[in-house]
Amino acid sequence: MSRSSVPVGAPGAAPVDDPVVDVRGPRFAAWVTSAVLVLALLLGSGWVVGAQAVVFAVGAFAGIRRAPYALLFRVLVAPRLGPVREREPEAPLRFAQLVGLLFAVTGAAGYLLGAPVLGAVATGFALVAALLNAATGFCLGCELHLLLRRVLPARTA
Amino acid sequence: MDSTGLLVLLVALPVTAAVAWWLRVRSGALRPAGGEGRDAVTGTPAEELVALTGLGVRPEEADLTVVQFSTAFCAPCRATRARLQQLQRARPGLAYVHVDAESHLDEVRALDVRRTPTLFYLDRAGRLLGRSSGAPRPEELTALVEAHTGVRE
Numbered sequence: 001m002s003r004s005s006v007p008v009g010a011p012g013a014a015p016v017d018d019p020v021v022d023v024r025g026p027r028f029a030a031w032v033t034s035a036v037l038v039l040a041l042l043l044g045s046g047w048v049v050g051a052q053a054v055v056f057a058v059g060a061f062a063g064i065r066r067a068p069y070a071l072l073f074r075v076l077v078a079p080r081l082g083p084v085r086e087r088e089p090e091a092p093l094r095f096a097q098l099v100g101l102l103f104a105v106t107g108a109a110g111y112l113l114g115a116p117v118l119g120a121v122a123t124g125f126a127l128v129a130a131l132l133n134a135a136t137g138f139c140l141g142c143e144l145h146l147l148l149r150r151v152l153p154a155r156t157a
Numbered sequence: 158m159d160s161t162g163l164l165v166l167l168v169a170l171p172v173t174a175a176v177a178w179w180l181r182v183r184s185g186a187l188r189p190a191g192g193e194g195r196d197a198v199t200g201t202p203a204e205e206l207v208a209l210t211g212l213g214v215r216p217e218e219a220d221l222t223v224v225q226f227s228t229a230f231c232a233p234c235r236a237t238r239a240r241l242q243q244l245q246r247a248r249p250g251l252a253y254v255h256v257d258a259e260s261h262l263d264e265v266r267a268l269d270v271r272r273t274p275t276l277f278y279l280d281r282a283g284r285l286l287g288r289s290s291g292a293p294r295p296e297e298l299t300a301l302v303e304a305h306t307g308v309r310e
Contacts, residue, residue, distance in 0.1 A: 041159065091230060124169045132180075142228075
């Protein structure tokens, strides 16, 4: 079996329109994201947060497997690990990248437009979410989704 | 070195640790409901049971009925669903109802579902045995299923 994270009909495979990725890829990406956000906070740099926002945007809009950290995982990390044991659907991950993007854009805008406290706080929220995801696999953005739908006016499908 | 950023970092790290600890203790853990259900005297179903039966849940048709609320953006929901469908194949007394939380927001509010997956466990008498939020703990789930579906080794 290939060691890349390209889905090749995993057991209980999701439908074609619902691709899956090796679960270790997003966890690795969450660690890199955490490191980048810590660096951004220590430097107080809106450009570093902005770079992370671009990474989130690629993951959210072009797909998780096209995101820079996923490429890093495939090229540098995956070849050193064993074969893929577990895969997960891409849709929740993409949604989480979108939530991360909102915080990162707010953080970058805050820093770059002269509101450094807003920049730092928004970056801090993104860091908590990324670190939680890296350490426990918990997806804060995914959890917020239902809570938002609960409080928003009813538009029941 | 940015002092505001350092301060945020010093807050963010313990917050992350506290949430991780909370998840470890609470996520997926079975919370017993204390025998709520139909009132013994009046036969009136409890509020939860009204919401659940409104979703088509028929606890009297199985030894144990598990109702799972899921959302699309929820990886543990899919794993939990697969686990329950697998359990169901081996336990004819187990009924499994899957509910899309986003298209049943009234019930989500009535049952106070805050996370997905949230699971409700009902016995044949319609009593709510308990609920759990987050991917259920495998050993707890298996023990509950075995205790109520009369599995014999």
